[in-house]
Amino acid sequence: MSNLSLRLKIVQAGEPVLRQRARPLSAEEILSKEIQDLIEHMRETLRDVPGVGLAAPQVGLPLQLAVIEDRQEYQTGKLSEEELAVRERVPIPFHVIVNPEIVEYSQDTATFYEGCLSVTGFMAKVERARSVRVTCLDHRGQPQTIDARGWYARILQHEIDHLHGRLYLDRMDSRSFTTFENYNRYRDDRVVAPEAP
Ligand code: ZN
Numbered sequence: 001m002s003n004l005s006l007r008l009k010i011v012q013a014g015e016p017v018l019r020q021r022a023r024p025l026s027a028e029e030i031l032s033k034e035i036q037d038l039i040e041h042m043r044e045t046l047r048d049v050p051g052v053g054l055a056a057p058q059v060g061l062p063l064q065l066a067v068i069e070d071r072q073e074y075q076t077g078k079l080s081e082e083e084l085a086v087r088e089r090v091p092i093p094f095h096v097i098v099n100p101e102i103v104e105y106s107q108d109t110a111t112f113y114e115g116c117l118s119v120t121g122f123m124a125k126v127e128r129a130r131s132v133r134v135t136c137l138d139h140r141g142q143p144q145t146i147d148a149r150g151w152y153a154r155i156l157q158h159e160i161d162h163l164h165g166r167l168y169l170d171r172m173d174s175r176s177f178t179t180f181e182n183y184n185r186y187r188d189d190r191v192v193a194p195e196a197p
Helices: 027-031 033-048 081-086 150-162 180-186
Strands: 053-055 065-070 092-105 109-114 122-129 131-137 143-149
Touching (some): 027 033, 033 065, 053 150, 109 150
Antiparallel strands (some): 053 065, 092 131
16 A cells, blocks of 8 residues: 555544544454554554644544654754753654543643644644643553653643544633744744644
8 A cells, every 4th residue: 555545634623523522442442453554544644744643533533542653853953952842842652542541630731832633724822731641552452551741741631632522722822823824923932733743
């Protein structure tokens, strides 16, 4: 198969699946060919965009599964060392989260602009917990506990919101809402959205 055929269509705000609560997957389902293929297709789609996170509802499937990857090449050259440091943004290897639950939120919060592959072309400031602990299953259906901080914690909160029918629009400081173009025009600090590097 060519990469082109692996690229899934990413649905946009207004599509009902983005507002549904996604259903959990059993360990057996995770190991099925159908879900293993889906993971591969979502990985290719995420790299193709490119983005740092993609949840199954964004490709039209109301399943509690998301893929995450924040590569070094998305960061260096695009953000200064200082910008990366303030966002606590470090490379995160590709991985899959299934049935994730945020079991701990830090009191500490951070507010940065973020965007979404399902709300193309816009960004807004969103306040989120600076660190979270997440329990989930991995791509093999094995239980995992993730302790994340900084940008990775933001990505997790954003993707897990998708699995509960929430978009960053529900949490944003609405007066900061901007087109991506105007963001780049008027902001000195060039940030990158969690999903769109
Ligand atoms: Zn999103």
